[in-house]
Every structure is written in C-alpha cells, then in structure tokens.
Amino acid sequence: MRKYLPAVVFLLVFETLAITLWLTKDNIFYLFNFSYIGIALALGIFLFARGSANARRITQLLVGLYMLLFLGLISGENMQIEGFWYYLFIGVFEAATIHYAVAKIFGPLLFGRGWCGYACWTAMVLDFLPYKMPQQPRKKLGWIRYITFAASLVFVAALFLGHVGGIERIMFWAFIVGNVLYYAVGIALAFAFKDNRAFCKYICPVTVFLKPMSYFSLLRIKCDHDKCISCGKCRKVCPMNVDMLDDSRSRENGTECILCMECVRNCPKHAL
Ligand code: SF4
Ligand code: SF4
Ligand code: SF4
Numbered sequence: 001m002r003k004y005l006p007a008v009v010f011l012l013v014f015e016t017l018a019i020t021l022w023l024t025k026d027n028i029f030y031l032f033n034f035s036y037i038g039i040a041l042a043l044g045i046f047l048f049a050r051g052s053a054n055a056r057r058i059t060q061l062l063v064g065l066y067m068l069l070f071l072g073l074i075s076g077e078n079m080q081i082e083g084f085w086y087y088l089f090i091g092v093f094e095a096a097t098i099h100y101a102v103a104k105i106f107g108p109l110l111f112g113r114g115w116c117g118y119a120c121w122t123a124m125v126l127d128f129l130p131y132k133m134p135q136q137p138r139k140k141l142g143w144i145r146y147i148t149f150a151a152s153l154v155f156v157a158a159l160f161l162g163h164v165g166g167i168e169r170i171m172f173w174a175f176i177v178g179n180v181l182y183y184a185v186g187i188a189l190a191f192a193f194k195d196n197r198a199f200c201k202y203i204c205p206v207t208v209f210l211k212p213m214s215y216f217s218l219l220r221i222k223c224d225h226d227k228c229i230s231c232g233k234c235r236k237v238c239p240m241n242v243d244m245l246d247d248s249r250s251r252e253n254g255t256e257c258i259l260c261m262e263c264v265r266n267c268p269k270h271a272l
Contacts, residue, residue, distance in 0.1 A: 007045040014038025021098070033071075033095075037063055037119070044118060048261060056118060056260055057127065064124035068179070071095060072121075078175040081149070081205050085156040086171050104209050112217030113210050116200060117258035122182045126196045129187065135194035138241050138253075141202040149205035197239050201256065211255040221257060221264065222247050227271035234263035234272060244272060 018034035021027075044059030052058075071077045075095075078086060083096040101107075103115040116123060155174075159167050186199035200207065221244045234244055243252035244263050264272045 003049040004046060007042040007049065010045055011038050011042035014041065017102070029095075030098075036066060040066075041118060053265070059118045060120070060124050060127065063119040064121035067099075067119070068121035068124075072175055072179075076172050078171040080175055080178045081152045082156050082174050082178060083171060085153055086159075086167070089156065089160055100209070104206055105213060108210055108213035109216050109218065111219045111259070112214040113256070113258045114219070116210065117260045122179070122186060122204070123197070123200060123258075125183055126186050126190055126199060129190045129196045131190055131194045131196045132239060133237060134197070134239065134241060139193065139202065144202050145205055145207050148203055149208040152205050195239075197258075200258075201240070214255050214257070215249055219259065221259070221272055224271045227269045229269055229271075231268065233266050233268065237262045237266045 014034050015038055018031045018038065021030035021034065040059050040062035043062070044055045047055035047058060067079055072079050077083065077095045079096050079099055081100075084100045087093075087097045103119065107115070158164075159170060164170065182199070185203060189198040189203070190196045192198070195201070221242070223245050228245065230245075238244065239260060239262065240256040240258055241253045242257045242263075243254075244257070246252065246254075248254075
C-alpha cells in the first residue's frame, strides 16, 4: 500500500487548497476546480504506481482538456500568459492569476515543472507527435523564450496604455489565436528539429517563470549511485535532455525536468 501514498498525499493537498479557496473566496468553483485537478493528478500517480505506461498521458489529457475547453473556451477565461498579465493589470486575483501562482510560480518550488508533464494543454498535443525522444542535439535557442515573454507583456500593456475598448473580448480572442499559434509553431518545430518538446525548450514564454522556480524544487529525480551500472538508458529516454545522473541542482538542463518519470520507468536497476 505504501506505493499509493504519494497519490493520497497529492489528493489531500489539492483538497485542502480547494476547500481553503472555496471558503475564503466564497466561490464553489474553486472547490470543483481544484478537486477535479487533484483527482486527475492522484489518478495518474496511482496508475504510475501500478505500472501503467500511459499514466502521465491520462492525467495530462484530463487536466489539459478541462483547462482548454472548460476554463478557456466555455468559461472565457484566458489562461495563457496574456491572461495572467491582463488580470494582474486589472488587479483581479481570479482563476488565471491563481492558476499561475499555484502551477507556474510558487508551485514549482514544490513540484518543479510538474505542470509541463501532467497538465499543459499545449504539450498534451505535442506529446502525440512522433519524436518522443529528441533525435537531434539540443540547439542554443533558449533566448527566444525571453522575446515571446516580453511580447506577451507588451501586447497586454499596449491595450491598457492605448485605452483600447472591449479588452475582455480581445483577451478571449487572444486566447484562441494564441493557442492556434502555439500549436502551429509547436508542431512545425517538432518536425523540423525531430523533437516533440522543441517548443517547450526554445519558445514557451511560461518557462521564464518555471525554470528559475523549479531550480529549487523539493521534488526531484535523484540517482542512487550504488545501484547504477552506468548503462545510460535513462539519458536516452529523457525528452528534455536532463543529466539525471548528476544529483546537483546545477546539473545540465536540471530546470527542464518535467517529472515525466520515463527515466525512472526505464532504469533496469531501479536506481532513480
Ligand atoms: S514549457 Fe510551456 S508549452 Fe511546454 S509544457 Fe511547459 S508550459 Fe506547456
Ligand atoms: S538507467 Fe539506471 S542504471 Fe542505467 S545509467 Fe541510468 S540510473 Fe544508472
Ligand atoms: S526522463 Fe527523467 S529527468 Fe527527463 S524529464 Fe523525465 S523525469 Fe525528468
């Protein structure tokens, strides 16, 4: 039963968050929202403990589709980075800002880039492409993320400074256009670089928050060097080119780990 403990812990953490936000903000949406996400995550962790190879994908689809379709398209909440700036500028601490605070800014101190492995609706689609393991060396293009990050901020700031009318409607359409663009660029890059996660590595503006915070993550992949036989299988299956054999926080691509557990699943010696 011990192997199911992490699933129970995750469920309890999210249930606590759900009840706290429901009572403090007097809005039952938070109870529904965080309970749903907690159940989806706990299910994935439970299935992983049972040895399912698709555990992560199931959680990613459950959470990603819910956020994209229900929160984004049906409820009209811009959950992309532009939405975060928008709600920040109008001073509203609602779904998009709470989502960023929990999943992308403070949460990574606890669970690193778990968002990228288990919830992101962009990666949910990219992970179905044929290049699960990068088939080319990593490129030095990470600087592009700072440009897309700045562009998202400038776009929203310009709407406010220009006193543009109907900003709420613009933000809804920005969500749709933004997602179409992300998918188009993400899919094109995956095929060009033969790497499903190329968009995550070079373009995604959210990594400007995620990478520094996940450096301090409590949850990390570590290697038991007494068990390791240096077969190198773990490095071969990592979609993010992480050097998981180095336990230091400054290990190569350490802030890229999405906790997908492929290295753990494939280690013949259970050393990770
Ligand atoms: S890096 Fe960006 S696109 Fe990739 S999974 Fe994370 S949030 Fe999603
Ligand atoms: S797969 Fe396991 S045994 Fe092989 S190098 Fe990685 S940690 Fe060591
Ligand atoms: S394979 Fe291991 S090191 Fe690489 S991203 Fe997944 S969990 Fe992290």
